[in-house]
Amino acid sequence: MRKILIIGSGKSTSYLLKYLLDKSTSENIFITVGDLNIENAKKLIGNHNNANAITLDVFDKSSRIEAVKNADIVVSMLPARFHIEVAKDCITYKKHMVTASYVSPEMQALDDYAKANGLVLMNEIGVDPGIDHMSAMQVLDRIRDHGGNVILFESFTGGLVAPESDNNLWNYKFTWNPRNVVTAGQGGAAKFLQEGTYKYIPYNRLFRRTEFLDIDGFGRFEAYANRDSLKYQSVYGLDTIKTLYRGTMRRVGFSRAWNIFVTLGMTDDSYIMDGSENMTYRDFVNAFLPYSPSDSVELKLRHQLKIDQDDIVWDKLVELDIFSSEKHVELKKATPAEILQKILMDSWTLSENDKDMIVMYHKFGYEKDGKKYQIDANMVVVGDDQTYTAMAKTVGLPVAIATLAILNGKIKTPGVQIPISKEVYQPILTELASFGINFNEKEVPYLGYNPLNN
Numbered sequence: 001m002r003k004i005l006i007i008g009s010g011k012s013t014s015y016l017l018k019y020l021l022d023k024s025t026s027e028n029i030f031i032t033v034g035d036l037n038i039e040n041a042k043k044l045i046g047n048h049n050n051a052n053a054i055t056l057d058v059f060d061k062s063s064r065i066e067a068v069k070n071a072d073i074v075v076s077m078l079p080a081r082f083h084i085e086v087a088k089d090c091i092t093y094k095k096h097m098v099t100a101s102y103v104s105p106e107m108q109a110l111d112d113y114a115k116a117n118g119l120v121l122m123n124e125i126g127v128d129p130g131i132d133h134m135s136a137m138q139v140l141d142r143i144r145d146h147g148g149n150v151i152l153f154e155s156f157t158g159g160l161v162a163p164e165s166d167n168n169l170w171n172y173k174f175t176w177n178p179r180n181v182v183t184a185g186q187g188g189a190a191k192f193l194q195e196g197t198y199k200y201i202p203y204n205r206l207f208r209r210t211e212f213l214d215i216d217g218f219g220r221f222e223a224y225a226n227r228d229s230l231k232y233q234s235v236y237g238l239d240t241i242k243t244l245y246r247g248t249m250r251r252v253g254f255s256r257a258w259n260i261f262v263t264l265g266m267t268d269d270s271y272i273m274d275g276s277e278n279m280t281y282r283d284f285v286n287a288f289l290p291y292s293p294s295d296s297v298e299l300k301l302r303h304q305l306k307i308d309q310d311d312i313v314w315d316k317l318v319e320l321d322i323f324s325s326e327k328h329v330e331l332k333k334a335t336p337a338e339i340l341q342k343i344l345m346d347s348w349t350l351s352e353n354d355k356d357m358i359v360m361y362h363k364f365g366y367e368k369d370g371k372k373y374q375i376d377a378n379m380v381v382v383g384d385d386q387t388y389t390a391m392a393k394t395v396g397l398p399v400a401i402a403t404l405a406i407l408n409g410k411i412k413t414p415g416v417q418i419p420i421s422k423e424v425y426q427p428i429l430t431e432l433a434s435f436g437i438n439f440n441e442k443e444v445p446y447l448g449y450n451p452l453n454n
Contacts, residue, residue: 001028001029001030001050002027002028002029002030002072002407003029003030003031003032003070003071003072004020004029004030004031004032004071004072004073004074004075004403004407005032005034005067005068005070005071005073005074005075006031006032006033006034006074006075006077007033007034007035007056007058007067007074007075007076007077007078007086008034008035008076008077008078009033009035009037009038009040009041009044009053009077010040010077011389011391011392012077012100012126012391012392012395012396013033013040013041013044013077013392013396014044014387014388014389014392014396015388015392015393015395015396015397015400016075016077016392016395016396016397016399016400017031017033017041017044017045017051017396018044018388019396019397019400019401020051020400020403020404021045021048021050021051023404024048024050024051025050027404027407027408029050029404029407030050030051030052031045031050031051031052032051032052032053032054032067032070032071033045033051033052033053033054034053034054034055034056034067035053035055035056036055036056036057038053038054038055041053044387054067058078058082058085058086059085061085064085064086064089065089065093068086068089068090068093068095069093071095072095072096072407073095073096073097073098073403073406073407074086074089074090074095074096074097074098075097075098075099075399075403076097076098076099076101077099077100077399079101080099080101080102080104081104083099083101083104083107084104084106084107087107087110087121088110090119090121091110091113091114091117091119094117094118094119095119096119096120096121096122096406096407097119097120097121097122098122098123098125098399098402098403098406099122099123099124099125099399100123100124100125100126100129100130100395100398100399101123101124101126102123102124102129103123103124103416103418107121107123107416108416110416111415111416114414114415114416115414115415117414118414119414119415120406120411120412120413120414120415120417121415121416121417122402122406122411122417122418122419122424123416123417123418124418124419125398125399125402125418125419125428126394126395126398126399127157127358127360127391127394127395127398128157128360129418130394130395130398130419131360131379131394131398131432131437132155132157132360132362133232133418133419133420133425134398134419134420134424134425134428134429135360135362135377135379135425135429135439136153136155136236136362137236137419137420137421137425138425138426138429139362139364139375139377139441140153140236140237140238140364141422143364143366143375144237146368147368147369148366148367148368148373149240149366149367149368150238150241150364150365150366151241151242151243151365151366151367151372152241152242152243152244152363152364152365152366152374152448153236153238153241153243153244153245153362153363153364153365154243154244154245154246154247154361154362154363155245155246155247155360155361155362155363156213156221156223156246156247156248156249156359156360156361156362157248157249157358157359157360157361158221158223158248158249158250158358158359158360159175159176159356159357159358159390159391160172160175160249160250160251160356160357160358160359161173161175161350161354161355161356161357162354162355162356162357162382162383162390163218163357164355165350165351165353165354165355165356166251168319168347168348169312169315169316169319170251170253170254170257170316170319170348171250171251171253171254172250172251172254172348173348173349173350173354173356174344174345174348174349174350175350175356175357175389175390175391176391178341178344178345178348179337179341181344182267182269182337182340182341182344183267183269183337184248185203185206185207185224185227186203186267186269187227188203188227189201189202189203189227190206190224190225190226190227190228190229191227191228191229191230192225192229192230192244192245192246193229193230193233193241193242193243193244193245194243194245195242195243195448196242196243201225203262204262204263206224206225206262207224207255207256207258207259207262208255208256208259209224209225210222210223210224210255211223211245211247212252213249213361215359215361215378215380216378216440217380218359218380220251220252221249221250221251221252221359221361222249222250222251222252222253222254222255223247223248223249223250224247224248224250224255225245225246225247226246226247226248229244229245229246229247230244235418235420236420243365243448249359249361253312256313257312257313257316257317260305260307260313260317261340263305264285264288264289264301264305265288265336266284266288266336266337266339266340267336267337267340268335268336268337269335269336269337269338270335271335271336272333272334272335273287273334273335273336273339276329276331276332276333276334276339277328277329277330277331277332277334278328278329279328279329279339280324280325280326280327280328280329281321281322281323281324281325281327281328281329281343282297282322282323282324282325283325283329284322284329284336284339284343285297285301285322285323286300288336289301289304290304297323298323301317302314319347320343320344320346320347321343321346321347322343327343327346329342329343330342350386352386353385354386355382355383355384355385355389355390356382356383356389356390356391357380357381357382357383357390358379358380358381358390358391358393358394359378359379359380360378360379360380360439361376361377361378361379362375362376362377362378362439363375363376363377364376364377365446365448372446372448373443373446374443374444374445374446374447375441375442375443375444376441376442376444377439377440377441377442378439378440379437379438379439379440381393381394381436381437393435393437394437397432397435397437398419398428398432401427401428401431401432402419402424402428405424405427405428410423410427411423411424
């Protein structure tokens with residue numbers, strides 16, 4: 001049998017494993033899942049004859065090499081920073097490799113070696129990055145193939161809570177890594193193109209410069225700018241484009257309330273708060289406010305940030321119980337961002353019966369024969385339960401489909417790459433549609449760039 005090694009069995013492996021297990025007999029494959037903690041893998045595999053779980057420490061070189069040598073293709077579902085040693089082993093022992101993570105400089109440095117050995121090292125084949133690349137390139141290539149000149153491209157993705165599980169004032173719950181949510185947008189100004197002009201939004205203004213989006217059947221959303229909207233400009237073949245903007249989606253009102261935390265400094269991850277383990281949630285909030293022997297924490301915060309008592313933003317803060325003198329941080333040497341994350345996880349962790357939702361939206365503007373046109377495309381995927389989530393589905397299925405396609409020689413162009421070629425995206429998008437992951441496209445009057453409002 002042909003052997004697939006999957007390293008890592010976190011939350012996004014459920015659909016990945018299910019897809020491969022369902023095809024294991026017809027495709028003559030055996031799946032080995034390696035992880036330090038294999039309980040989740042064992043649960044997902046069950047008693048299937050064509051799979052097993054092994055304890056694997058990616059930092060144990062000998063056991064890692066042994067596992068890689070025994071495979072025909074390797075799927076790394078580890079955190080991005082851990083891929084590189086696995087990738088080097090794959091080069092050494094001539095194994096293809098698939099990851100859902102961004103291409104790091106260290107990974108890109110292996111490109112010549114991969115090509116010399118005829119190996120495919122596929123990266124960014126999850127949802128974002130992944131499905132965003134493939135769905136965008138499919139439309140961009142179609143426009144260009146028909147003689148159009150692309151002048152505008154906007155793209156937005158959000159990992160959100162499904163409408164039936166949306167029961168808090170923030171209209172939000174953690175569906176992925178909470179730390180990434182808390183620290184989103186930091187590390188420099190957001191950069192994008194608007195009508196041929198470079199634009200920048202510093203972090204302290206990021207969540208007050210949002211764009212409204214309407215998705216048929218799901219209502220209105222807002223989006224804030226990603227840090228670097230121009231990262232894929234050349235990769236997508238958009239060097240002459242006038243407007244290029246990428247962002248993250250939330251429900252309307254989230255960003256205005258989140259900006260309270262940014263303004264106070266609660267999302268800062270650069271320093272440690274002394275005595276954090278002894279703080280109450282109320283102490284934490286008070287640490288960012290002026291001293292006053294007579295005014296309450298609530299009054300000081302409202303006065304400092306000019307929040308009216310009947311403002312919905314105030315209700316959102318109260319809902320999080322951040323003024324509690326009973327709840328304690330209980331984190332030693334914690335940064336503000338780490339403490340805020342703990343507080344938010346009290347309220348925003350998905351409950352057992354909650355469902356998540358992935359929303360993606362693209363806007364394409366192009367010129368042809370002297371006229372301007374616009375295509376809007378959106379995708380919405382709702383999870384089934386806490387194991388088979390929308391996030392696991394949209395990350396795991398593209399990884400699984402790509403893995404089998406590489407193994408079967410349907411994807412064969414070697415090198416370190418992302419899924420932007422027709423060889424890759426056409427068959428994967430076609431198969432994803434059979435799982436309900438598809439885009440609704442419509443031609444609309446050309447509106448041009450939608451100015452960041454709100």
